Amino acid sequence: MDILKGSGxxxxxxxxxxxxxxxxxxxxxxxVRKVCVLVEQELRPNASTEQIEKKTVRxxxxxxxxxxxxxxxxxxxxxxxxxGFFFEEYVAAILREYGYKTQVGTIMKGHCxxxxxxxLAEKENVHHxxxxxxxxxxxxxxxxxxxxxxxxxxxxxxxxxxxxxxxxHVAWVVTNTKFTKSAITYATCMNIQLxxxxxxxxxxxxxxxxxxxxYPVTVLSSANRFxxxxxxxxxxxxxxxxxxxxxxxxxxxxxxxxSLANRLLQETYTLV
Amino acid sequence: MDILKGSGxxxxxxxxxxxxxxxxxxxxxxxVRKVCVLVEQELRPNASTEQIEKKTVRxxxxxxxxxxxxxxxxxxxxxxxxxGFFFEEYVAAILREYGYKTQVGTIMKGHCxxxxxxxLAEKENVHHxxxxxxxxxxxxxxxxxxxxxxxxxxxxxxxxxxxxxxxxHVAWVVTNTKFTKSAITYATCMNIQLxxxxxxxxxxxxxxxxxxxxYPVTVLSSANRFxxxxxxxxxxxxxxxxxxxxxxxxxxxxxxxxSLANRLLQETYTLV
Numbered sequence: 001m002d003i004l005k006g007s008g009x010x011x012x013x014x015x016x017x018x019x020x021x022x023x024x025x026x027x028x029x030x031x032v033r034k035v036c037v038l039v040e041q042e043l044r045p046n047a048s049t050e051q052i053e054k055k056t057v058r059x060x061x062x063x064x065x066x067x068x069x070x071x072x073x074x075x076x077x078x079x080x081x082x083x084g085f086f087f088e089e090y091v092a093a094i095l096r097e098y099g100y101k102t103q104v105g106t107i108m109k110g111h112c113x114x115x116x117x118x119x120l121a122e123k124e125n126v127h128h129x130x131x132x133x134x135x136x137x138x139x140x141x142x143x144x145x146x147x148x149x150x151x152x153x154x155x156x157x158x159x160x161x162x163x164x165x166x167x168x169h170v171a172w173v174v175t176n177t178k179f180t181k182s183a184i185t186y187a188t189c190m191n192i193q194l195x196x197x198x199x200x201x202x203x204x205x206x207x208x209x210x211x212x213x214x215y216p217v218t219v220l221s222s223a224n225r226f227x228x229x230x231x232x233x234x235x236x237x238x239x240x241x242x243x244x245x246x247x248x249x250x251x252x253x254x255x256x257x258x259s260l261a262n263r264l265l266q267e268t269y270t271l272v
Numbered sequence: 273m274d275i276l277k278g279s280g281x282x283x284x285x286x287x288x289x290x291x292x293x294x295x296x297x298x299x300x301x302x303x304v305r306k307v308c309v310l311v312e313q314e315l316r317p318n319a320s321t322e323q324i325e326k327k328t329v330r331x332x333x334x335x336x337x338x339x340x341x342x343x344x345x346x347x348x349x350x351x352x353x354x355x356g357f358f359f360e361e362y363v364a365a366i367l368r369e370y371g372y373k374t375q376v377g378t379i380m381k382g383h384c385x386x387x388x389x390x391x392l393a394e395k396e397n398v399h400h401x402x403x404x405x406x407x408x409x410x411x412x413x414x415x416x417x418x419x420x421x422x423x424x425x426x427x428x429x430x431x432x433x434x435x436x437x438x439x440x441h442v443a444w445v446v447t448n449t450k451f452t453k454s455a456i457t458y459a460t461c462m463n464i465q466l467x468x469x470x471x472x473x474x475x476x477x478x479x480x481x482x483x484x485x486x487y488p489v490t491v492l493s494s495a496n497r498f499x500x501x502x503x504x505x506x507x508x509x510x511x512x513x514x515x516x517x518x519x520x521x522x523x524x525x526x527x528x529x530x531s532l533a534n535r536l537l538q539e540t541y542t543l544v
Contacts, residue, residue, distance in 0.1 A: 112461030113416065113454055144385065145421045148428075152420035156458075182385055186428075189384030 004048040006138020013043060018052075025071040027060065035059045049138060050075070061221055065270040069219045069239075073206055074197060076219035077176045078136045083218050083225075084232030087134040088118050090216060091174055093237060095121050097212050100128070110156035117157075119174075128193070129154055130172040142175040144182040147192055154192075176205065213272045215239040220271075222263040230254045240272040276320040278410020285315060290324075297343040299332070307331045321410060322347070333493055337542040341491045341511075345478055346469060348491035349448045350408045355490050355497075356504030359406040360390050362488060363446055365509060367393050369484050372400070382428035389429075391446075400465070401426055402444040414447040416454040419464055426464075448477065485544045487511040492543075494535040502526045512544040 002010045019036045027035070039055050053075060061068035069076075080087055092102040100121040108117050108129070119130040131150040133142045154171035161169065172193040173179075179187075179196050187194045198204050209215060217223060217231045217239055234254075236242065242264065245253065250261035274282045291308045299307070311327050325347060333340035341348075352359055364374040372393040380389050380401070391402040403422040405414045426443035433441065444465040445451075451459075451468050459466045470476050481487060489495060489503045489511055506526075508514065514536065517525065522533035 112458045148424035149417045149421040152424040152427075155424075156420075186384045 001043055001045055003043075003052065004046050006049050008139065010046065013040075015040060022056070022060075022071070025060075025067060027063075027067055027071075031060070031063050031067070035063075057221065065221075065267055068221060069215055069271050070206075070210060072219055072221070073209065073215065074176070075138075076216050077205075078138065079218040079228070080216055081134065081136040083228040085216070085218075085237055087176065088132055089235075090237055091130075091132060092119050092121075094208055094212075094214050095119070097214060098208065099123055108157050109160050110153070111159035112156050115153050115157060121172075126168045126170055128170050128172055129157060130174055133173065133175040133177070135175070135177050141178045141180045142173065142183055142196060143180045144186050146175075147173055147179075147183045147187045147190075147194075151186075151190055151192055174205070213240055215271055217242070220264060220267050222260065222267050224260075227254075227256065227260070227264065230256075239268055242268045243272065273315055273317055275315075275324065276318050278321050280411065282318065285312075287312060294328070294332075294343070297332075297339060299335075299339055299343075303332070303335050303339070307335070329493060337493075337539055340493060341487055341543050342478075342482060344491055344493070345481065345487065346448075347410075348488050349477075350410065351490040351500070352488055353406065353408040355500040357488070357490075357509055359448065360404055361507075362509055363402075363404060364391050364393075366480055366484075366486050367391070369486060370480065371395055380429050381432050382425070383431035384428050387425050387429060393444075398440045398442055400442050400444055401429060402446055405445060405447040405449070407447070407449050413450045413452045414445065414455055414468060415452045416458050418447075419445055419451075419455045419459045419462075419466070423458075423462055423464055446477070485512055487543055489514070492536060492539050494532065494539050496532075499526075499528065499532070499536065502528075511540055514540040515544065 001013045003013045004010055015036070018039070019032055022032045022035055035056060038059050039052065042055060043052070053072070057068050057072050060071055077087075077090075080090055088104050092104050095102050100123045103120045104118070106117050106120045107114050108120070117129055118132040121128040121130055131146070131153070133146050150171055150173050154169070158169045170191075170193055172195065173187065175196040177197055179194055179199055184194065184199070186192070194200065195203075195205055197206065216237060218228060220227075220239060223231070247258070247261050247265060250256050250264065251258055256264070273285045275285045276282055287308070290311070291304055294304045294307055307328060310331050311324065314327060315324070325344070329340050329344050332343055349362075352362055360376050364376050367374050372395045375392045376390070378389050378392045379386050380392070389401055390404040393400040393402055403418070403425070405418050422443055422445050426441070430441050442463075442465055444467065445459065447468040449469055451466055451471055456466065456471070458464070466472065467475075467477055469478065488509060490500060492499075492511060495503070503509075519530070519533050519537060522528050522536065523530055528536070
């Protein structure tokens with residue numbers, strides 16, 4: 001049966017790939033088998049990847065909320081932008097949790113030009129010059145052109161800085177998507193650090209997030225559009241930031257209905 | 273009065289800028305004054321740049337067909353793509369007229385990756401590695417990211433080639449649009465050759481075209497869609513390529529109506 005990918009192309013539904021995606025999110029065999037069967041039974045021709053994911057998440061949430069969140073994480077990150085959050089702030093916050101000092105949107109003088117750096121991160125006397133590539137729709141991979149552009153910018157900056165300081169500089173490209181093969185080949189060859197979806201194998205973006213429960217609020221299945229907007233206004237980015245609020249705080253501060261506030265908190269306690 | 277730019281923004285109609293564009297195309301003062309007044313009188317609110325250009329070209333063509341062609345050249349190049357021509361073939365053909373040997377779409381091995389080079393041009397033992405950036409809609413400028421990406425690719429190629437050959441290599445970016453200021457600053461600083469609309473001041477794309485009458489067939493005001501498609505099928509790219517055909521050739525080979533064939537040839541004789 002044909003399904004509709006985020007890129008607009010159709011492809012044949014691949015049962016094995018779908019079941020594997022459940023296993024990747026950490027579902028035990030019993031749940032994989034169950035959800036695989038349930039979703040496949042309900043599959044309609046030309047269903048979109050998003051529709052299939054919604055169904056899957058609903059079934060997963062019945063089994064295990066954390067599992068559902070991990071499965072939804074990729075889409076949740078894609079919703080950050082439309083929900084009013086900045087991806088660079090989210091990534092900077094993640095890096096800080098891993099011991100980096102960060103600055104967002106700094107201007108750095110280069111040899112030819114001044115450059116606005118998405119994130120300048122520092123750890124153990126090494127400067128990490130980080131270029132972000134954020135997509136808020138499915139179906140994109142971050143290509144070698146981004147790695148090359150970032151490298152040329154990195155060269156321009158280090159050409160101006162090497163003269164007067166001894167700090168080591170490292171170029172990064174961070175994305176919420178996958179990288180193309182050539183992007184990976186080029187970056188590996190030129191010592192550019194890549195961080196993205198399922199890359200690198202150890203220490204990928206989703207692993208960094210899961211490792212310290214840094215789920216974005218957009219992952220909460222009980223958070224509707226209004227909730228996400230309220231959170232964005234208060235710059236409340238991580239699910240765990242909700243822990244500081246009591247049930248009545250959520251009702252007073254954000255104007256949430258008691259039952260909604262209750263569901264949000266229940267989910268929060270499960271996830272973090 | 274507000275007019276609609278190609279980028280989708282509106283801006284106030286700038287009479288001086290408009291009259292200057294006529295002068296830039298080479299119109300004598302008498303014609304500039306006349307056409308300026310005529311077009312301004314007919315201007316309607318929110319007219320698009322394209323509509324204004326159409327009117328202008330109609331008035332200019334009454335005065336001088338060559339003038340009208342020069343005025344239309346920018347749009348004519350933007351029509352190459354939609355009309356079925358490849359911009360890289362057009363640019364390569366122009367370069368050949370200026371003494372370069374050219375290859376389109378060659379693969380070159382780099383240090384990290386193999387790269388598909390839009391045009392590889394050679395002249396006096398120098399290799400020119402040319403990256404093209406083609407826009408078939410108005411309202412774009414070619415940005416510094418393109419220059420940087422091209423430079424990183426150039427570095428990767430020369431890193432692999434320097435080892436075993438002595439030829440000089442030069443990086444180029446060629447576009448049918450203007451360049452942003454930072455693209456120009458960066459390219460000048462890194463010795464990247466830029467060729468685009470109104471750049472460089474001496475030897476810009478339109479000057480190279482006009483200098484040897486290399487007008488594309490899309491500039492012909494009597495060429496409708498059908499004509500352009502027929503030309504594209506025969507890979508007939510320059511107006512002057514039409515010189516090899518007689519009136520009856522055009523009727524037989526392309527199936528044009530005698531009066532259309534006649535108009536096309538009249539225009540051709542004026543332009544080349």
